[in-house]
Amino acid sequence: MKEYSENIHKTVDRIIARRGTSVTAVIPILQDIQQEFNHLPKEALDYTCQVTEISPARIEGVASFYSQFRRHKTGEHIISVCAGTACHVKGSGLVYDAIRREMKLDPNENTDADGIFTIEKVACLGCCTLAPVVRIDTVTYGHVMPENAGEILSDFLKRRKQPVKAGSNAAPSSAVKGEIRIGLGSCCIASGSQEVKTELEKTVAEAGIRVDVKQVGCVGICNQVPILEIVKPGENTAFYARIKPEEVKQVVLSHFRPEGSYRRFKSRVVGMFENMMADEEPRSVQKYMFEQRDSPLSAFLGPQVNIATENRGIVRPCDISEYRNAGGFEALKKCLETMSPQDVIDEIKASGLRGRGGAGFPTGRKWQLVHDQVSDEKYIICNGDEGDPGAFMDRMLLESYPYRIIEGMIIAAYATGSHNGLFYIRAEYPLAVQRISEAIQVCRDEGILGDSGPLAMDHRSQIPIRKSPISNHQPPIPDHRISFDIRIFEGAGAFVCGEETALIASIEGNRGIPRLRPPYPAIQGIYGKPTLINNTETFSLVSWIIRKGSAEFARIGTEGSKGTKVFALAGKVKRGGLIEVPMGISIKKIVEEIGGGIADDRQFKAVQIGGPSGGCIPAALADLPIDFEALTEAGGMMGSGGLVVLDDADCMVDIAHYFLSFTQNQSCGQCTFCRIGTRRMLELLEKIRSGEGVAEDLEKLQHLAKSTHTGSLCGLGKTAPNPVLSTLRYFRHEYEAHLKGCCPAGKCTPLISYSITEECIGCTKCAQRCPSDAIAFKPYEVHSIDREKCIKCDICRQVCPVEAVKVGSIER
């Protein structure tokens, strides 16, 4: 016991030596403690209070507020079942149940008897196009079906025994004949791109091909990942979608002449393009030529406009010279050389740029406010606390374009006269944190940030002093004295911290409780100083606007909404992914052209836009343009950019319930209406969903929704009722059907029942997989389901080869 305490004390001492003893260090300290001990031992918390300025009240308040922190030891491995929107509509709830069954858990337990696995639901893993997604530690499984629950657990345990070795980057650098690009965004990695890359490097090394294997950021075509792009001078760029490691060799050799022993093999296929498609390439792989008309790829990419995602899939995320070569830092240079801070602000104002975090406040006006404050300190914060289930734009931008965001922040710092920058990034986005910190370090090394940064300001005039002209051949930011540096703050798992005042509270080492505005952060933000908080996407648009001019940006979009918007397109479309579209594009165009329409020949019913703050817009209004005001008017919201497509198999009551359960769970608990009102609304939805609702409940629901909107202080509470209000507005008939005991979409389990039709061929698959022995094993006979035993896990329907399992309304 003594040894245990000593160990804890030593560890805490070490952490504190690194993090400091101030109250603002509380979250990083807790994160480090948890990193060390897998949870927060009480002993460690007590000791931390003894040796720091952090009080017991604060440490308890903070540790219990953020969902990242655990107070009890977990199993050796954490199974995170994504509960994001896309995963939800694709059945993650059933997957969660199935894994729990596999783990043989009692209802109140989350860790298996042997202490190997702990299961938890997580808000969103940001791999929406691979839905449903399950992550075990660092291994991500996409498209998981309930019936595969057992397989992924055993697969994971198998992997654990034979760790996959990361391949060495052996690609020769001289005399490169071309590039092979592989996306290494989180989605890509989740879909196995790391293994593909390893195989790729092995093949290249073994064959001695002089080709640059390049890992690029997110390519956006998340529905096709892992994707391999082969760029060869004189040839059309070729994409290979959904490639598997074992197929890599064949694909590579079909494009590049081996230098060594593979030469003979290669010569057989070279130049026989059509043949390759048919014979040489693995069947599972889909290959598209970029220029090929009507290919799904060009349909997907065609209507898009890349500003935030400029040079998508081409540049190495952390390679600063590539960023420079593609026009990076030109905007900053332009600002420093030719524009005063006010010029910059005027340019942003003229562009019509509005915040991309959801509410759409004019960015230029925000900058102006901060600029106009007289203060010894000002702060720039990049809000990367993307927490919407079903949105991963920020993650992708942070992972793929770190320099672009940093440049946007530096320009903002220049315009507003700020010296301190901060990235607030969700802890659930480790790759984003890693890439940003790498990029920050590179910027410091290059003299773009930190002690030798570009913005040597005269604090009084806030006009930069330039020592020497900037030339193209030097690093764009020459030897100036300091001014702006950026650090990273990792969020600890609280959706509400996306709200700017809660975000500030969290940085200051408090519970993430939003506070009343005014005062606005632009006037009194972090530590009471003027603070500019912009969303990640907003910052990523800045350099383009400065470089190309505000007029160019304002040319795109509608009257009130200019430029582009990045969306995470997911749900029931054929092609999901990360898209950047011009404002003003219709929902229909996004769904039908970019998304390729609804998958599996089902009916397009609605899009859920704006995540938990947004609403459902019915298919009948699909001509609606993407525009802040138009979406709000229709009961949706631009939100941060989740766009989940729903089909006729989706129940709108279930969707409303899903979103409300998210916000209810994420409420900070301050305002009465949000803390209790959302809970009561959720209970009403549960009642309706299980067929026990009465007409009066709809009125009560609507009533509570309105007063929760009126009576909540922050955006979370104010918008939490939107999914309920919009579904009540457009799909009231579905609510009414539930009152009569019928779920038209066949989704709400208390209202449905499973049966097997005469088409059953007696293959016994369902009987073998049924987890509750509700189907008797009768080879070659028509099977039947014992409804008493049936737990409605949907596995039988999924495994039936002849679609003989039907879902119907329960008889009442």
Added chain:
Amino acid sequence: MRIRIDHKEVEAKEGMTIMQAAALLGISIPALCYHEGITHHASCMVCMVKDLDSGRMLPSCEYPALDGMNIQTHSHEIHEIRREALELLLSDHVGDCEAPCRRSCPAFMDIPEMNRLIAAGRFEEALKVVREEIALPLILGYICPAPCEKACHRASIDGALSICLLKRSTADEGARLFAGIPPIAGNGSDTIAADPGFPHNTGTLNTSGKKVAIIGTGPSGLSAAFYTLRSGHQAVLFDQHKEAGGMLRYHITEEKLPRKALEAEIRVISQMGAEFRLNTLITREFFDNVLLREYHAVIIASGREEQQITDDFGLELDEHGLKVSRTTLEAHHHRGIFACGNIIRKRQMAVRSVAQGKAAALSADHYLKTGKPGPAHQMFNSSFGRLLETEFGEYLKESPAAARLEPAKGFTGGFTEAEAIKEAARCMNCDCRKPVTCKLRIYADEYQAHQKRFAGNERKLISKSLQHEFVVYEAEKCIKCGICVEITKSEHELQGLTYIGRGFDVRINVPLGGSMEGALVRTGKKVIEACPTGALACKINHNEKRRDS
């Protein structure tokens, strides 16, 4: 800067909140989470006002007064949003304002308070508490079916408190019987009980100069007489029988109700100054010419069988009996005529008749003073329903583990003093310690909030923390305003209190599993006073100025 509030202009200082600016105009705005002098963050939303320019509702306790603002603090819409905030808070407020025994008592007798006084051996004070609501404690101590005992939270644990007998024990020592006859309205502080020479002269008691005729001397009539006298009016009781008591005398056997007890309590009322006119049958003529002319008010408490007054006197009937207003007990379309007891509803429990007698007397009193009958105001009561088995332990923390005590002398014999003290100590004190000062209750009452309107699926489990020397913490009564957290922080308590968790499940407690004793070293008194509900209360002084209010 100037701002408009309810169409009135006021000059507000920089940094003032809307609420503070409104106070300058004498406009008070309700608030639960606001506490002068500590860092404040709006949370309860009971203080909402409307910004007429933007149409937005703003929490006035924190929102700054801004130049040129146009604020409205009263409207149906504002009333509704405040009421809803209260109703949502109440839906998550697990606690009883008044104990279930008291709520189920038709006469609303303060049973826990009586029990506490008995347990402390203070029988006379206990009788005073009883007499606040019940005029005939001794009689009811024999014949009351005791609905309170069925509602007692302890009934499901190890037997309900023996409330009926305890009530009898407050009144059954002869000398004690006069105790608790409260001060005469408007007549200074002297109580009859304090005066050994009990005044027989009615004249001294009749301070108002008003005369009330009471027809019938059964439980409702006697009760009406008691409270009429207590209100300072003259009470004249009429009965056709030769002895007073009505059904108590003629329908209940001596075995059930010793005549001694009946006589004793009639004597109390008589000695308070009531005039009994027995052997008097009320004719229509007498009613019209004497009662209606010579008396300022008439209370009909004649029961069912004595006479059919209603037919004769032209009063309206409904399916239950004589038709009265349910709130004021005033006869339909007859100002100044009240009715109570079995004549308005047949075969009631005696205790209900006693309760109605009181209500009719108080309504008549209101009428005599204002010209309008006074509806008995039933204060808002929070209640959580059944105590769950898992909560028994929490509730037993304040009382000894002992099964219901049966009196050695049997029911008729009643408790000895020692037995009564022992049994009364079993009371679990289910009533709130802050029934008077709880702001949640006050506003719930003012805004006519319904606790069940937004009732949740399941309620939180009750806990009582009694570990601190004098602070009781009942977390499920907490509305999460955080005033106590801020106080402990600003007063530099080493541990203090903190928010734990978030959202719906957030609760306030001592950090890192510490004790209340350690958390509230110097702020115990302050947090009790500042807590807007009964969540943090004083352990020792359970009865919070109840009778003085």
